[in-house]
Amino acid sequence: MREERRVPKDxxxxxxxxxxxxxxxxxxxxxLSRRLITETGLRLLDERGAEGxxxxxxxxxxxxxxxxxxNHVGGHAExxxxxxxxxxxxxxxxxxxELPWDAALADWARRYRSAFAAHPATIALLAVLPLAExxxxxxxxxxxxxxxxxxxxxxxxxxxxxxxxxSFILGSALDLIAADDMLxxxxxxxxxxxxxxxxxxxxxxxxTGRRSVDDAFEVGLRAMxxxxxxxxxxxxxxxx
Amino acid sequence: MREERRVPKDxxxxxxxxxxxxxxxxxxxxxLSRRLITETGLRLLDERGAEGxxxxxxxxxxxxxxxxxxNHVGGHAExxxxxxxxxxxxxxxxxxxELPWDAALADWARRYRSAFAAHPATIALLAVLPLAExxxxxxxxxxxxxxxxxxxxxxxxxxxxxxxxxSFILGSALDLIAADDMLxxxxxxxxxxxxxxxxxxxxxxxxTGRRSVDDAFEVGLRAMxxxxxxxxxxxxxxxx
DNA sequence: GTCGTAAATGAACACGGTTCTTTTACTGCG
DNA sequence: CGCAGTAAAAGAACCGTGTTCATTTACGAC
Numbered sequence: 139m140r141e142e143r144r145v146p147k148d149x150x151x152x153x154x155x156x157x158x159x160x161x162x163x164x165x166x167x168x169x170l171s172r173r174l175i176t177e178t179g180l181r182l183l184d185e186r187g188a189e190g191x192x193x194x195x196x197x198x199x200x201x202x203x204x205x206x207x208x209n210h211v212g213g214h215a216e217x218x219x220x221x222x223x224x225x226x227x228x229x230x231x232x233x234x235x236e237l238p239w240d241a242a243l244a245d246w247a248r249r250y251r252s253a254f255a256a257h258p259a260t261i262a263l264l265a266v267l268p269l270a271e272x273x274x275x276x277x278x279x280x281x282x283x284x285x286x287x288x289x290x291x292x293x294x295x296x297x298x299x300x301x302x303x304x305s306f307i308l309g310s311a312l313d314l315i316a317a318d319d320m321l322x323x324x325x326x327x328x329x330x331x332x333x334x335x336x337x338x339x340x341x342x343x344x345x346t347g348r349r350s351v352d353d354a355f356e357v358g359l360r361a362m363x364x365x366x367x368x369x370x371x372x373x374x375x376x377x378x
Numbered sequence: 379m380r381e382e383r384r385v386p387k388d389x390x391x392x393x394x395x396x397x398x399x400x401x402x403x404x405x406x407x408x409x410l411s412r413r414l415i416t417e418t419g420l421r422l423l424d425e426r427g428a429e430g431x432x433x434x435x436x437x438x439x440x441x442x443x444x445x446x447x448x449n450h451v452g453g454h455a456e457x458x459x460x461x462x463x464x465x466x467x468x469x470x471x472x473x474x475x476e477l478p479w480d481a482a483l484a485d486w487a488r489r490y491r492s493a494f495a496a497h498p499a500t501i502a503l504l505a506v507l508p509l510a511e512x513x514x515x516x517x518x519x520x521x522x523x524x525x526x527x528x529x530x531x532x533x534x535x536x537x538x539x540x541x542x543x544x545s546f547i548l549g550s551a552l553d554l555i556a557a558d559d560m561l562x563x564x565x566x567x568x569x570x571x572x573x574x575x576x577x578x579x580x581x582x583x584x585x586t587g588r589r590s591v592d593d594a595f596e597v598g599l600r601a602m603x604x605x606x607x608x609x610x611x612x613x614x615x616x617x618x
Numbered sequence: 619g620t621c622g623t624a625a626a627t628g629a630a631c632a633c634g635g636t637t638c639t640t641t642t643a644c645t646g647c648g
Numbered sequence: 649c650g651c652a653g654t655a656a657a658a659g660a661a662c663c664g665t666g667t668t669c670a671t672t673t674a675c676g677a678c
Contacts, residue, residue: 163673164625193666202626205668209625214666262506268556276569279561284571294578295597297561298590301553302598306542309549313541316508321519321537329516331524338534350538357535358542364608365601403642404656433635442657445637449656454635 160201169202172210176220180257183221188259193217215267222264223273225253231281239289240363246282247307247359254311261311290371299366306362310355318350400441409442412450416460420497423461428499433457455507462504463513465493471521479529480603486522487547487599494551501551530611539606546602550595558590 160169178199182191193214197204211217229250233242254261269275279300286296323333343350400409418439422431433454437444451457469490473482494501509515519540526536563573583590 160626161673162627162671164675166674169626192664194664203628204666205628206626208667265552266502266506266555268560276561276563276566276572280569280572283575287571287575293575294582296575297572297579298594298597299601301561301591301594302546302550302601305549305553305594305598306546306602307549308552309545309547310542312505312548313545315506320508321516321541323516326516329520331527332516332520332537335523335527335533335536339537342534351541354538354541354545357538358545358602361539361542361605361609362546362598362602363605365603365605368604368608369601400657401642402640402658404644404654406643409657432633434633443659444635445659446657448636 170200170206170210172220174200175207175211176217176224179217180221180224180260183259183263184257186259188263190259218263219267221260222267222269223275225257225260225264226269226273226275226278229253229278231278234281234285239285240367242285243282243303243363243366244359247303250304250307251311251355254308255314258315261315265308265312289367291366291369292371295369303362306358310351310358313351313354316351410440410446410450412460414440415447415450416457416464419457420461420464420500423499423503424497426499428503430499458503459507461500462507462509463515465497465500465504466509466513466515466518468493469518471518474521474525479525480607482525483522483543483603483606484599487543490544490547491551491595494548495554498555501555505548505552529607531606531609532611535609543602546598550591550598553591553594556591 175196178196179191182195182199186195193204193207196217197207207217211220229246231246233245236242237245254264279297282300283296286299287293291299321336323329323336326333339350339353343353415436418436419431422435422439426435433444433447436457437447447457451460469486471486473485476482477485494504519537522540523536526539527533531539561576563569563576566573579590579593583593
């Protein structure tokens with residue numbers, strides 16, 4: 139994070155392109171680092187969409203040849219895994235120390251989803267990655283699992299509760315890349331129940347200004363957490 | 379579905395490769411069709427994994443040049459959309475006519491997930507596709523929406539209930555492509571709550587022989603449906 | 619100082635989807 | 649019946665992707 143903008147004396151150094159051509163051989167001062175590469179990848183994903191973060195594009199952005207990246211990253215897939223960890227690090231877990239379990243769990247889920255929502259282009263790329271084996275995410279799971287067990291969740295069910303909730307979060311994040319009116323049946327007459335339900339919802343959302351994907355997320359989240367609570371031990375820190 | 383195996387007189391016609399070379403120009407009898415292409419794509423996905431269903435591979439399997447495929451499908455993305463519709467068609471909805479809403483919804487969700495689980499290689503490819511705009515899926519939504527409203531679900535919430543459940547289903551399907559022991563913290567001592575919960579679950583699962591991803595799905599599914607029911611009108615066809 | 623290693627360049631390679639031209643067959647129209 | 653227009657195949661390219669490999673240069677340790 140220190141050598142981010144290194145362009146010593148180059149009359150024509152536009153910010154985002156073509157530094158002075160470096161001569162062959164190991165450079166005097168480090169140009170690349172794994173962190174710099176993944177952060178640039180995330181930034182390009184944000185700025186240019188899913189197709190904008192290829193190896194060549196990242197290399198060009200850093201004023202470097204594509205092959206140089208391979209000294210720091212194993213390949214494109216590993217790079218994406220790095221980006222995912224970057225996002226994972228930004229999911230806070232403080233709420234479990236401050237709120238009752240159900241409010242904390244809901245807050246955590248919303249922030250988890252937001253971490254992806256803030257970078258729409260990444261969702262389709264990252265959602266399909268199996269999460270890194272011994273990543274820092276395990277620390278997050280520990281906090282959540284502890285809170286669940288204290289709330290009366292059977293210990294042998296806590297992990298499944300977390301995995302289920304995470305699946306819902308990721309599935310909901312995928313909805314974010316679809317058009318908002320994707321399900322609109324239009325004037326079709328052969329699906330009356332669905333059409334009526336769709337219009338009723340559209341009206342309610344128009345009043346509140348809420349996005350449909352956000353509404354579905356909230357509906358599902360509340361149902362899931364309520365359902366979890368119903369299966370916990372009756373008198374353990376319930377909304378303490 | 380009639381011209382599926384067309385190999386007239388070719389001494390060396392192994393089932394899966396190199397038919398007699400066709401001469402240039404429009405063939406006498408149709409060789410390709412959109413349906414045949416998408417079905418072949420799905421089959422190759424099953425047989426060879428996610429990388430095995432490129433345009434060249436499908437063309438080769440059908441004894442045809444890659445460019446010929448473009449007379450029937452717009453491109454690779456459209457082909458995948460076709461495969462997804464193929465799977466969507468296989469999700470039944472009969473249960474809503476026969477079972478109480480909650481049992482029917484659970485059954486539907488399980489079969490929805492199974493439709494993907496039967497073709498693991500497709501999951502990562504299809505989960506990220508926005509579902510086709512006016513596809514046959516809308517008919518399925520109509521059935522589900524009708525059942526929900528009859529069960530006392532507020533009409534303006536039915537669509538969000540469906541979308542939320544679908545998000546959970548797709549998110550859970552994505553878990554299927556990850557290793558079963560992905561979350562195993564191993565001997566790590568810094569995550570005691572998670573380690574204990576993980577081991578407790580592993581023991582329970584070992585006894586019943588259930589897979590961990592299936593357990594998480596069931597836990598989440600039951601919680602979600604229970605939570606939905608709690609928000610419905612008190613006396614509408616409850617487990618009738 | 620010298621030797622091994624890290625980190626860059628630059629030139630390929632292989633493979634993916636796609637497009638374009640050419641050739642042949644089929645179909646509808648007068 | 650003959651002719652035009654179109655559909656559907658081959659075949660040859662194009663371009664962009666991730667990736668590898670040899671080469672060159674600098675740094676660090678003995």
